[in-house]
Amino acid sequence: MKPVPHATPLRRTPVQRRSAERLTRILDACAQLLDEVGYEALSTRAVALRAGVPIGSVYRFFGNKRQMADALAQRNLERYTASVTERLKGVHQGDWRAAMDAVLDEYLAMKRTAPGFSLVDFGNQIPVGVRQTEPNTLVADRLTAMVSGYLDRAPDDELRRAFLVAVESADTLVQLAFRLDPQGDEAIIAETRTLLRAYLGRLLD
DSSP states (O other): OOOOOOOOOOSSOOOSHHHHHHHHHHHHHHHHHHHHHHHHHOOHHHHHHHHTSOHHHHHHHOSSHHHHHHHHHHHHHHHHHHHHHHHHTTSOTTOHHHHHHHHHHHHHHHHHHSTTHHHHTTSOOTTTTOOOSHHHHHHHHHHHHHHGGGTTSOOOHHHHHHHHHHHHHHHHHHHHHHHHOTTOOHHHHHHHHHHHHHHHHHHHO
């Protein structure tokens, strides 16, 4: 199983600080409006107005709203990766259960607090309700690379496959938890944690 290559939905990558700040405002506005009006009612004009930038600035980076949503999903993945990496600094070598707790906890934190995350998360929600496999493969590859250093084993195909199964399983259960409770049903989350530990324990213990 080979990692999915990294791609960017941006028409143009910002090189100056001012341009990067403008892109941040555009994506922040996109995320806020996704929560407020949903994807179908989202428009590039509304995003430009909310971000306080000319509509031409939006089109400098994105051809349409789908590309904006894709860029927001990519930013979510980068921020998730960074937060998990930071949490892993406090995990003792070989403690894979603590490492997986960090992985799940940071995902739950984003589900609860990141604007627009309920619709785009890491890219598998648009069109709304359509679940795609590629974003979970991206997440699994990222986690394999990050967590393998705490497991005293190489990030081989067996480990990548196990993480992909774990990510797919956890994704389904977390979606269920947040359908039952806007903040995530704690009983379902606890069952998710138990399932992940039991499944990965066969390989990592």
